Amino acid sequence: MTNEHSVFQTLKAAGYKLTLQRRATVEAVCAAENPMTPQAFHAVISQNHPEIGVVTVYRTLDILKRLGLLCQFQLDGTAQRFKAGSLEHHHHLVCRCCGEVVDFGRCPLELETTLEKETGFRITDHRLEFAGVCRACQGKENQGPQSFSGNTGEPE
Amino acid sequence: MTNEHSVFQTLKAAGYKLTLQRRATVEAVCAAENPMTPQAFHAVISQNHPEIGVVTVYRTLDILKRLGLLCQFQLDGTAQRFKAGSLEHHHHLVCRCCGEVVDFGRCPLELETTLEKETGFRITDHRLEFAGVCRACQGKENQGPQSFSGNTGEPE
DNA sequence: TTAAATGCAAACCATTTGCATTCCT
DNA sequence: AGGAATGCAAATGGTTTGCATTTAA
Numbered sequence: 001m002t003n004e005h006s007v008f009q010t011l012k013a014a015g016y017k018l019t020l021q022r023r024a025t026v027e028a029v030c031a032a033e034n035p036m037t038p039q040a041f042h043a044v045i046s047q048n049h050p051e052i053g054v055v056t057v058y059r060t061l062d063i064l065k066r067l068g069l070l071c072q073f074q075l076d077g078t079a080q081r082f083k084a085g086s087l088e089h090h091h092h093l094v095c096r097c098c099g100e101v102v103d104f105g106r107c108p109l110e111l112e113t114t115l116e117k118e119t120g121f122r123i124t125d126h127r128l129e130f131a132g133v134c135r136a137c138q139g140k141e142n143q144g145p146q147s148f149s150g151n152t153g154e155p156e
Numbered sequence: 157m158t159n160e161h162s163v164f165q166t167l168k169a170a171g172y173k174l175t176l177q178r179r180a181t182v183e184a185v186c187a188a189e190n191p192m193t194p195q196a197f198h199a200v201i202s203q204n205h206p207e208i209g210v211v212t213v214y215r216t217l218d219i220l221k222r223l224g225l226l227c228q229f230q231l232d233g234t235a236q237r238f239k240a241g242s243l244e245h246h247h248h249l250v251c252r253c254c255g256e257v258v259d260f261g262r263c264p265l266e267l268e269t270t271l272e273k274e275t276g277f278r279i280t281d282h283r284l285e286f287a288g289v290c291r292a293c294q295g296k297e298n299q300g301p302q303s304f305s306g307n308t309g310e311p312e
Numbered sequence: 313t314t315a316a317a318t319g320c321a322a323a324c325c326a327t328t329t330g331c332a333t334t335c336c337t
Numbered sequence: 338a339g340g341a342a343t344g345c346a347a348a349t350g351g352t353t354t355g356c357a358t359t360t361a362a
Contacts, residue, residue: 017316017361039351053319058352074230079351173336173341195326209344214327235326318359324352334343 004030007084010067021052025060035073035081160186163240166223177208181216191229191237 007026008018016022028044036044042057061082064070073081116122163182164174172178184200192200198213217238220226229237272278 015316019317019361021318037351051319054351055320055353056318059317175336175342177343193326207344210326211328211345212343215342314360314362316359316361318357320357321355323354326349326351328347328349330347331345332343333345334341336341337339 007064007069010069011063014067016063020049021056022060022063024049024052025057026064029061029064029070029082029084032083035071035083037079037081039079041082163220163225166225167219170223172219177205177212178216178219180205180208181213182220185217185220185226185238185240188239191227191239193235193237195235197238 004023004026007030008023011022011026012018024045025041028041032041032044038058038061039054041061042052042054045052045057061070065072065082069084070082071085073083160179160182163186164179167178167182168174180201181197184197188197188200194214194217195210197217198208198210201208201213217226221228221238225240226238227241229239
């Protein structure tokens with residue numbers, strides 16, 4: 001749970017107006033434990049503010065994203081999901097079952113340097129994600145919302 | 157460039173019929189250097205086989221994916237892209253500018269084990285992707301098709 | 313006051329599905 | 338022959354855009 005106020009300030013500082021709908025969206029984003037889709041945020045927001053439209057939520061999320069205040073997730077095929085948090089922190093453990101996301105700080109940056117040398121790429125970004133089943137979900141699999149890909153491969 | 161014949165055999169072995177359209181799709185996939193969208197594959201295929209519909213390409217790609225013959229990419233927001241190759245090999249360097257993908261084999265698996273211990277997750281999958289600008293594209297940035305996310309953050 | 317922000321409806325784009333027709337084996 | 342595969346058109350679902358109206362600063 002990120003603190004809303006710093007987000008408000010960043011928004012303000014960047015020249016954005018602090019409207020009711022933006023406040024509501026920021027609140028929802030900061031309150032969310034797991035990454036959620038824009039639609040899902042809208043659903044939450046609608047509970048208190050039925051007047052706010054999805055479009056505005058999309059637009060606000062887009063702003064937050066541009067400001068680097070959101071982590072963006074997109075596992076295969078599924079709609080994009082957002083979670084409050086800095087872009088610099090790209091390392092996550094995603095539960096295939098409930099969508100829970102655990103962050104972890106360590107990352108193999110030396111590899112990055114090595115790769116730059118070997119490939120000539122100028123590396124600007126990376127993403128390291130582990131997917132699996134979190135402790136709570138172990139045993140109750142098979143209803144999960146997302147997967148990295150993976151299926152039987154048999155003709156049906 | 158993966159060899160088509162092994163793919164044909166896998167398809168056959170799995171009980172799928174080897175139709176013209178599947179051959180054409182497999183050919184296109186194997187010939188592609190970089191990951192491409194289903195639509196892009198269809199465009200290529202259409203050059204020689206205008207009768208083949210996008211839907212069939214989608215369906216074939218889906219089969220190949222299920223059989224673990226494709227790597228799937230999805231950078232923020234963009235349409236999914238596929239490239240021939242095994243699923244077990246999830247490590248890529250993606251150029252934001254031209255979409256070139258370089259594979260690399262090493263991956264920090266020890267981290268996986270550590271994380272399992274610390275978090276209680278049962279980890280089944282991971283993805284490690286670096287993004288940047290490849291040697292060829294350095295200097296001609298700013299037209300690129302994909303990005304991990306990242307923009308100015310200024311109101312326009 | 314006034315540019316920025318909103319909401320609605322419509323547009324878009326990628327992907328999926330229903331169904332009648334065609335095709336491998 | 339007969340189930341599998343195709344193609345079309347239509348449905349879907351997420352996301353974006355145009356535009357007239359409202360609002361924060």
